[in-house]
Amino acid sequence: MDIxxxxxxxxxxxxxxxxxxxxxxxxxxYSSENIREIYERHFVTVxxxxxxxLRNVHDTEDAVHNTFMKLIEKQKCFESTEHEKAWLxxxxxxxxxxxLRANSRRCESPTGDIAVNDSSAVSDVMIELSALPDELKxxxxxxxxxxYNSKEIGSMLHISASAVRSRxxxxxxxxxxxxxxxxxxx
Numbered sequence: 001m002d003i004x005x006x007x008x009x010x011x012x013x014x015x016x017x018x019x020x021x022x023x024x025x026x027x028x029x030y031s032s033e034n035i036r037e038i039y040e041r042h043f044v045t046v047x048x049x050x051x052x053x054l055r056n057v058h059d060t061e062d063a064v065h066n067t068f069m070k071l072i073e074k075q076k077c078f079e080s081t082e083h084e085k086a087w088l089x090x091x092x093x094x095x096x097x098x099x100l101r102a103n104s105r106r107c108e109s110p111t112g113d114i115a116v117n118d119s120s121a122v123s124d125v126m127i128e129l130s131a132l133p134d135e136l137k138x139x140x141x142x143x144x145x146x147x148y149n150s151k152e153i154g155s156m157l158h159i160s161a162s163a164v165r166s167r168x169x170x171x172x173x174x175x176x177x178x179x180x181x182x183x184x185x186x
Contacts, residue, residue, distance in 0.1 A: 039068055042085055045146060046092045052141055053096035055130050063099055067092040086156040089142075093134070128178045129171075136171040139164050 043064070050063040070091050078084040129137060138157065142148045143164075148156070150164040157164070 035068075035072060038071065038084065041081065042088050045085060046088050048141065048145060049089055049092045049138070050096050052130055052137055053093070053134075054099065059099060059103075063092060063095045066095045070095070082152070082156075089138075089156065093138070124179055125175065128175050131178075132171055132174060136167050136174065139167045140171045143168055 046064050046067050047060060050060040050067070051057075054060050054063060067088060071088065076084075076087060078087065129140060132140070139153050142153045142156065143150070150161040150168070153164045154161040
């Protein structure tokens with residue numbers, strides 16, 4: 001089901017059945033048009049973050065869906081688009097961690113759909129990047145994929161800009177170590 005349709009159905013059900021939050025009707029802040037705008041603005045970022053954690057297209061789609069559903073359920077008020085994006089990144093990280101935790105309890109492998117092609121440098125880098133710990137992986141993604149600087153990343157992750165630069169350097173060193181020095185990395 002299309003996420004717009006599903007989100008719209010959920011909004012209508014919650015409005016009809018009178019779910020309230022802080023004395024307001026559910027629909028007061030999030031119209032279907034607002035949801036669509038937020039979704040279109042942040043879908044790619046949320047999808048990338050989820051895929052870096054889950055490495056599986058189907059699980060990634062579920063995580064993206066769950067992330068935007070949490071946005072609708074929480075009715076979070078944001079100071080800016082950047083605050084909105086940072087919140088969605090954090091929620092998507094938590095959703096993915098919960099999914100991985102649930103998968104590990106069922107002894108399933110979360111790496112099912114990633115295409116491994118030994119001749120592809122991009123594939124090798126993505127595999128190694130996804131193996132990095134979260135504290136290194138997320139700054140790399142935000143810096144190289146989304147184009148944020150270290151100060152912006154620091155404010156999103158609640159760490160200093162120098163800590164971001166340090167994590168980026170550690171990530172580059174680990175990637176060089178695992179991929180070999182003959183390749184130019186990020």
